[in-house]
Amino acid sequence: MTDxxxxxxxxxxxEENFSKWxxxxxxxxxxxxxxxxxxxxxxxxxxxxxxxxxxxKLYEEELxxxxxxxxIMPTVIPEENLKKESSHxxxxxxxxxxxxxxNKEKLALRPxxxxxxxxxxxxxxxxxxxxxxxxxxxxxxxxxxxxxxRPLIRTREIIWIECHDAFATKQEAExxxxxxxxxxxxIMHQKFGIPFLAMKRPEWDxxxxxxxxxxxxxxxxxxxxxxxxxxxxxxxxxxxxxxxxFKNEKGEEEYLWTTAYGPAMSRILASIISIHGDNxxxxxxxxxxxxxxxxxxxxxxxxxxxxxxxxxxxxxxxKCLGIKIEIDSSEKRxxxxxxxxxLKGVPFRLEIGEKELRGKKLTxxxxxxxxxxxxxxKNLSKLKEYGREFDNRLKNKADxxxxxxxxxxKTKQEIKKAIKNKKIARVNFCSIDKQGEKCxxxxxxxxxxxVRGILANKKEKPTGKCIIYGKPAKEVVYIGKAx
Amino acid sequence: MTDxxxxxxxxxxxEENFSKWxxxxxxxxxxxxxxxxxxxxxxxxxxxxxxxxxxxKLYEEELxxxxxxxxIMPTVIPEENLKKESSHxxxxxxxxxxxxxxNKEKLALRPxxxxxxxxxxxxxxxxxxxxxxxxxxxxxxxxxxxxxxRPLIRTREIIWIECHDAFATKQEAExxxxxxxxxxxxIMHQKFGIPFLAMKRPEWDxxxxxxxxxxxxxxxxxxxxxxxxxxxxxxxxxxxxxxxxFKNEKGEEEYLWTTAYGPAMSRILASIISIHGDNxxxxxxxxxxxxxxxxxxxxxxxxxxxxxxxxxxxxxxxKCLGIKIEIDSSEKRxxxxxxxxxLKGVPFRLEIGEKELRGKKLTxxxxxxxxxxxxxxKNLSKLKEYGREFDNRLKNKADxxxxxxxxxxKTKQEIKKAIKNKKIARVNFCSIDKQGEKCxxxxxxxxxxxVRGILANKKEKPTGKCIIYGKPAKEVVYIGKAx
Numbered sequence: 001m002t003d004x005x006x007x008x009x010x011x012x013x014x015e016e017n018f019s020k021w022x023x024x025x026x027x028x029x030x031x032x033x034x035x036x037x038x039x040x041x042x043x044x045x046x047x048x049x050x051x052x053x054x055x056x057k058l059y060e061e062e063l064x065x066x067x068x069x070x071x072i073m074p075t076v077i078p079e080e081n082l083k084k085e086s087s088h089x090x091x092x093x094x095x096x097x098x099x100x101x102x103n104k105e106k107l108a109l110r111p112x113x114x115x116x117x118x119x120x121x122x123x124x125x126x127x128x129x130x131x132x133x134x135x136x137x138x139x140x141x142x143x144x145x146x147x148x149x150r151p152l153i154r155t156r157e158i159i160w161i162e163c164h165d166a167f168a169t170k171q172e173a174e175x176x177x178x179x180x181x182x183x184x185x186x187i188m189h190q191k192f193g194i195p196f197l198a199m200k201r202p203e204w205d206x207x208x209x210x211x212x213x214x215x216x217x218x219x220x221x222x223x224x225x226x227x228x229x230x231x232x233x234x235x236x237x238x239x240x241x242x243x244x245x246f247k248n249e250k251g252e253e254e255y256l257w258t259t260a261y262g263p264a265m266s267r268i269l270a271s272i273i274s275i276h277g278d279n280x281x282x283x284x285x286x287x288x289x290x291x292x293x294x295x296x297x298x299x300x301x302x303x304x305x306x307x308x309x310x311x312x313x314x315x316x317x318x319k320c321l322g323i324k325i326e327i328d329s330s331e332k333r334x335x336x337x338x339x340x341x342x343l344k345g346v347p348f349r350l351e352i353g354e355k356e357l358r359g360k361k362l363t364x365x366x367x368x369x370x371x372x373x374x375x376x377x378k379n380l381s382k383l384k385e386y387g388r389e390f391d392n393r394l395k396n397k398a399d400x401x402x403x404x405x406x407x408x409x410k411t412k413q414e415i416k417k418a419i420k421n422k423k424i425a426r427v428n429f430c431s432i433d434k435q436g437e438k439c440x441x442x443x444x445x446x447x448x449x450x451v452r453g454i455l456a457n458k459k460e461k462p463t464g465k466c467i468i469y470g471k472p473a474k475e476v477v478y479i480g481k482a483x
Numbered sequence: 484m485t486d487x488x489x490x491x492x493x494x495x496x497x498e499e500n501f502s503k504w505x506x507x508x509x510x511x512x513x514x515x516x517x518x519x520x521x522x523x524x525x526x527x528x529x530x531x532x533x534x535x536x537x538x539x540k541l542y543e544e545e546l547x548x549x550x551x552x553x554x555i556m557p558t559v560i561p562e563e564n565l566k567k568e569s570s571h572x573x574x575x576x577x578x579x580x581x582x583x584x585x586n587k588e589k590l591a592l593r594p595x596x597x598x599x600x601x602x603x604x605x606x607x608x609x610x611x612x613x614x615x616x617x618x619x620x621x622x623x624x625x626x627x628x629x630x631x632x633r634p635l636i637r638t639r640e641i642i643w644i645e646c647h648d649a650f651a652t653k654q655e656a657e658x659x660x661x662x663x664x665x666x667x668x669x670i671m672h673q674k675f676g677i678p679f680l681a682m683k684r685p686e687w688d689x690x691x692x693x694x695x696x697x698x699x700x701x702x703x704x705x706x707x708x709x710x711x712x713x714x715x716x717x718x719x720x721x722x723x724x725x726x727x728x729f730k731n732e733k734g735e736e737e738y739l740w741t742t743a744y745g746p747a748m749s750r751i752l753a754s755i756i757s758i759h760g761d762n763x764x765x766x767x768x769x770x771x772x773x774x775x776x777x778x779x780x781x782x783x784x785x786x787x788x789x790x791x792x793x794x795x796x797x798x799x800x801x802k803c804l805g806i807k808i809e810i811d812s813s814e815k816r817x818x819x820x821x822x823x824x825x826l827k828g829v830p831f832r833l834e835i836g837e838k839e840l841r842g843k844k845l846t847x848x849x850x851x852x853x854x855x856x857x858x859x860x861k862n863l864s865k866l867k868e869y870g871r872e873f874d875n876r877l878k879n880k881a882d883x884x885x886x887x888x889x890x891x892x893k894t895k896q897e898i899k900k901a902i903k904n905k906k907i908a909r910v911n912f913c914s915i916d917k918q919g920e921k922c923x924x925x926x927x928x929x930x931x932x933x934v935r936g937i938l939a940n941k942k943e944k945p946t947g948k949c950i951i952y953g954k955p956a957k958e959v960v961y962i963g964k965a966x
Contacts, residue, residue, distance in 0.1 A: 069529035
């Protein structure tokens, strides 16, 4: 199942042309295939699908630990539902895929599912005893993105999880927004090794229909920011238009407070590939790699059976540890195999040959640092620990990359310079409410960058006037180029 | 999260009005919700979604064991792809949901994905060394069913797995069809306890685009047959129109041989609910129930904390066995709790009160046989075995129900009688090729039933003339009412 093309190595260096490198690694590591030729829709090949599946598992485990329960919602939304919340439909209208009408029924492919969950909250929740209600689904949403599409990053079908939660009070809903940020931290950062800035978005950049949005911004190797999971305080906006109420402890009717959280696996995978990958291909975190260890048996005609038999024994021992492992017993030369599994980002390679068996020591190749070491067979049980260390190394390296990327800027010129150097500018800014939009417009037009917002979890005090037109500054904002 | 309505018990007896009982149990056990009011689209509530998730897991494990690898295909298919195989589009055309055109691009919601996989086979497979290639995806397909829709049974969005496999020879492809039947047996029958007849469908009833189709027919309590997973030999029909070739060992180009297999989780769940359920609600197999054991602590104000603490200890012990367990510590009366978890079909209930703790013996209620027994705390590790026995009992009961349901019929009158008695008629029949269609038409019109096909795995010899018009009989067919 390898294309002719993918049998050649990577021909583009990540540091020289990130964008081309990215496309090449997606193709050659057989993550996705874009040759279906429908704009913005991609095919996940087994290596990509298995990786995404493992990402889903870790994410869902964490959500379930935090009392979320799964649901499956229809892929379509009736027009009537979608149009109920005016700022919601205003924002999403240009992006909606509509079905051809059937018996005058107007249906949209869901771009997000607030307008499916909220009317059900109305039916499922009667009293404060039914709260909180925390639901999620994994599945696809569809957005007719009008910008240029880009594999995994900007697609028209998005593979994601969406959580929709209902609460009795604003306070609890806001606590949920914080919990969602913690989920991003626990999974995307701690597990997948992708650091992020939790940014409260400016008023003009929030989710259509939300009171406020907190996005997580990840800095990609090309110096651009990509929005990863965002969490939204919907407040009572959706519950009011859908008349979704509950009886409080005093028996009075109140509107529900709702939140939404949307980690997109396809998009997070884009960051994982981009940040951890190198000029030999993918480097997948141990916790999500479809294979965690690949055994390469080194044999000749004479000792083939023996080597394969011993490899099988070692495989079974490692499998018992709960490690995903296979033997590549194909007829290719060992060198070819090394190269192929490095391209696919498998964390560990075990080489097993005559020499190794004699010494009861295997040769272990570690993908991220590309180092070989000898590894005593009696120590096999340490492989899980090695896996944890592997993931820690990826995370630490990514954290280190992020460090020193935030530059305090005092002039527009300094912002330009920071952006040019693929960094994030931290500046005094008038406001992230409506009245700041004009200054943000300047940033967009003159500096070709975006005001991404303020830190969500730390109130930072400005130290001077707004950097753009010298108005009084209420905020410290972060400016960067964005996807 | 309980509706007023669902707090009342089942008011309809399964044996008196199966159809109403079915709808009531779906609603009150909180499997699905149909109140979205879009024909044929349903919402899976957490209890239904978790059950389906467990079904997916068992199915995917089995498919992966049989060397299938996951993929994720786009939800849409370009018109050009869908129309390539003429008998395929002829069959599916009336059922396709089309999107409104975007820049003249005509896209359909996939009704099935042969026309996505085959063009990719062309790109991914070059030589016999790349074969077999066995892929699957879990997801939704969409069919604009024009008949009356029915929750889980006949829906416009179907939650399923579809396998698409490519082989070098017809023989291997046919072996795959057999393997697919085995998968249905291993999972749907052995695990979920749903017996079926593997039927080679008549020519006029095969999948649009297939050489032949083998469907699995399940007899529902109302005497109607429902088609569960079907497997199709596509032969070279799709590979020819998509020009999907491979180089054989001699270096010659040949068209691929392909198969497809489609187990629909939503539909199989309908059979599980219908066949195992009783007048107290759901009875879920241990292997797929979202909760396998529910602990009901029996306490008063005085001993509440102690009982809850002890319950927690027992829960943790049972959890360590890999059993899904929770404590219902809500303020409802124990009787209410019993009733609610019976309705939801949880296999085992453990009652823990003062009396139980004193004697170190819990009270175990077994859902299917509705019997209580005492259960020594030191025997907790036997619960898994109890679970296996539970599932075996469900299977045996369902097998017993199927027994004697097949009636050898010598006259049309006997067929009518068999059908009236909710049974399946086994008759001599002219042919399941085109020339048998007229006789099948008679069966449909005059007996209001369907010729479902011949046994897929056993060549049965007819013992007389075709029962309809007395033509020579080539086959022994099975006739039943169908959904």
